Amino acid sequence: MRTRKSARVGQYAALLAYLAFLALPFLWLLSTAFKSPRELGSPHPSWIPEDPTFGNFRQAFDEQPLLHAASNSLLAAASAALVAVLLATPMAYVMARHRTLLGRAATGWVVVSQAFPFVLVIIPLFLVLKNLRLIDSVFGLVMVYVVWSLPFALWMLVGYVRAVPAELEEAAAVDGAGRLRTLVSVTAPLLAPGIVATALFAFITAWNEFFFALVLLKTPEKQTLPVVLTHFIGAEGVADLGPLAAAAFLATLPSLVVFALIQRRITGGMTAGAVKG
Amino acid sequence: MTWVTGSGRPAERDTRAGPGGGRISGHGAWFLVLPALIPILVLSVGPLLYGILLAFTDAQSGRTASTRWIGTLNFQDLLHDTLFWESFRIGLVWAVGVTVPQFLLALGLALLLHQELRLRWLARALAIIPWAMPEVVVGIMWRLVYNADAGVLNETLRDLGLGDGRDWLSGLGTALPAVIVVGVWAGMPQTTVALLAGLQNTPRELHEAAAMDGAGAWRRFRTVTWPALRPVALAITALNLIWNFNSFALVYVLTNGGPGGRTRLPMLFAYEEAFRYGQFGYAAAMGCVMVALISVLLALFLVGRLRGGEES
Numbered sequence: 001m002r003t004r005k006s007a008r009v010g011q012y013a014a015l016l017a018y019l020a021f022l023a024l025p026f027l028w029l030l031s032t033a034f035k036s037p038r039e040l041g042s043p044h045p046s047w048i049p050e051d052p053t054f055g056n057f058r059q060a061f062d063e064q065p066l067l068h069a070a071s072n073s074l075l076a077a078a079s080a081a082l083v084a085v086l087l088a089t090p091m092a093y094v095m096a097r098h099r100t101l102l103g104r105a106a107t108g109w110v111v112v113s114q115a116f117p118f119v120l121v122i123i124p125l126f127l128v129l130k131n132l133r134l135i136d137s138v139f140g141l142v143m144v145y146v147v148w149s150l151p152f153a154l155w156m157l158v159g160y161v162r163a164v165p166a167e168l169e170e171a172a173a174v175d176g177a178g179r180l181r182t183l184v185s186v187t188a189p190l191l192a193p194g195i196v197a198t199a200l201f202a203f204i205t206a207w208n209e210f211f212f213a214l215v216l217l218k219t220p221e222k223q224t225l226p227v228v229l230t231h232f233i234g235a236e237g238v239a240d241l242g243p244l245a246a247a248a249f250l251a252t253l254p255s256l257v258v259f260a261l262i263q264r265r266i267t268g269g270m271t272a273g274a275v276k277g
Numbered sequence: 278m279t280w281v282t283g284s285g286r287p288a289e290r291d292t293r294a295g296p297g298g299g300r301i302s303g304h305g306a307w308f309l310v311l312p313a314l315i316p317i318l319v320l321s322v323g324p325l326l327y328g329i330l331l332a333f334t335d336a337q338s339g340r341t342a343s344t345r346w347i348g349t350l351n352f353q354d355l356l357h358d359t360l361f362w363e364s365f366r367i368g369l370v371w372a373v374g375v376t377v378p379q380f381l382l383a384l385g386l387a388l389l390l391h392q393e394l395r396l397r398w399l400a401r402a403l404a405i406i407p408w409a410m411p412e413v414v415v416g417i418m419w420r421l422v423y424n425a426d427a428g429v430l431n432e433t434l435r436d437l438g439l440g441d442g443r444d445w446l447s448g449l450g451t452a453l454p455a456v457i458v459v460g461v462w463a464g465m466p467q468t469t470v471a472l473l474a475g476l477q478n479t480p481r482e483l484h485e486a487a488a489m490d491g492a493g494a495w496r497r498f499r500t501v502t503w504p505a506l507r508p509v510a511l512a513i514t515a516l517n518l519i520w521n522f523n524s525f526a527l528v529y530v531l532t533n534g535g536p537g538g539r540t541r542l543p544m545l546f547a548y549e550e551a552f553r554y555g556q557f558g559y560a561a562a563m564g565c566v567m568v569a570l571i572s573v574l575l576a577l578f579l580v581g582r583l584r585g586g587e588e589s
Contacts (some may be wrong), residue, residue: 004554011392012391022400025422032427040303045428087312087313087316114516116523118525118544121324154313210525226413241424244421245421256410277280
């Protein structure tokens with residue numbers, strides 16, 4: 001299909017506008033992170049720092065327990081991702097291979113659970129965890145994260161299981177492989193990339209999560225990175241901009257790296273699914 | 278989590294395992310399902326039902342006296358709570374104000390990315406940023422952009438000679454529009470990806486045939502692209518409405534509900550009621566009202582859209 005030249009120019013102009021809208025706020029965050037206090041105080045801020053400095057990063061680490069918070073976040077997110085995938089994979093397998101009432105109920109629940117405001121879930125959870133003495137504990141938070149990430153973990157995994165042709169399993173069965181043997185040596189290797197992608201996605205969601213962590217963790221030493229970041233913003237909303245930008249940038253890096261790794265898988269998987277459906 | 282919608286439950290039809298193979302006996306299936314089912318029941322279904330029950334009690338945090346049933350008293354109080362209804366109204370303005378531009382902008386971007394343009398890779402790479410960023414960081418980042426003195430927005434306005442700019446997030450009139458822009462930015466990539474997946478589903482041959490017949494771009498979009506895209510578009514819009522209505526972290530970081538409650542979304546209101554004032558029962562009632570009203574509005578929206586689709 002030929003497109004007229006003027007239309008092309010318009011398209012590129014629109015694309016550039018989108019790129020600017022998406023990228024500029026992030027570039028501004030980066031720029032602020034490397035500015036000296038003197039420059040931040042100047043009435044005419046510029047895009048490129050005049051004398052770039054790492055001082056904000058040092059100050060960010062001095063002011064708030066960032067490393068400690070990052071290790072809390074890492075612990076919570078990694079364990080939540082691991083447990084969620086361990087629990088979800090077998091169920092996803094059953095849901096993908098069998099059309100059962102349970103499977104349909106679970107799918108329905110996935111949709112319904114998205115619609116409820118967190119406040120309706122967090123109050124009872126808060127009371128339950130309090131009775132179990134799991135308030136203000138990373139373990140309690142991990143439990144919440146696991147359940148919270150199960151719906152989409154199931155959703156993703158069911159898709160990945162369906163992509164593994166059942167005929168392969170049948171062929172293995174015909175060749176005399178037992179049920180377990182088939183799962184371990186035929187299904188599991190084909191499913192592994194999907195499981196890893198699901199785990200990484202669960203990791204990012206837990207790493208980024210704020211609301212549950214805000215409610216459930218009270219002691220500063222136990223708080224996760226997003227909660228600690230909000231401490232940079234003082235009570236009056238007056239913030240030390242340089243260190244705030246530096247800390248915010250650092251907190252984003254793990255998500256960006258992990259997401260870059262799995263992005264193709266997520267968007268690609270969706271596209272493949274859409275074409276097939 | 279918005280990406281989930283776009284997949285639109287793909288392989289629904291090839292679910293049946295072939296005859297004989299792939300079958301798991303009843304006991305085996307339960308054994309595989311229970312590890313995930315029990316936590317879901319105990320920590321998701323259970324709390325939700327418990328939460329609904331709490332709405333009919335006078336539960337408070339840190340109280341020694343036992344909690345009592347008070348029937349619908351919480352709901353009656355809520356009915357007369359003008360602050361809550363103001364917050365609910367703001368929540369609706371926010372949800373619609375974010376979802377509609379988000380959809381239009383995402384549709385535009387998806388159509389562009391569907392063309393064979395250069396720089397597509399860059400757009401895809403950049404789209405990762407809002408998607409992967411923690412909401413708290415998105416909030417902090419835009420605070421830097423909006424900052425009255427050191428922010429780039431005011432500086433740009435000054436450079437263009439459009440006045441001195443203002444303190445966007447603490448102005449009574451500008452705070453809500455300012456946070457809505459952030460909401461649009463944060464949610465655009467997911468919507469774009471979902472719509473792009475839908476676009477790749479449209480039949481290319483039809484498109485080409487329409488072009489042969491001399492149909493212009495707008496006509497091709499109306500008659501070929503949009504009908505194929507509609508189901509995805511409806512699903513993502515409905516979900517975006519729900520998610521946006523229930524959002525919390527962005528606005529908590531940007532304005533914490535201020536100035537003067539102008540950006541106090543229902544979730545912020547309920548959070549304060551529950552965890553600052555300890556009114557668990559009352560906050561749970563708010564949660565119930567939010568769910569109920571949003572479900573009704575959404576049902577009306579979907580029924581209206583579906584009917585509109587049949588006519589055209």
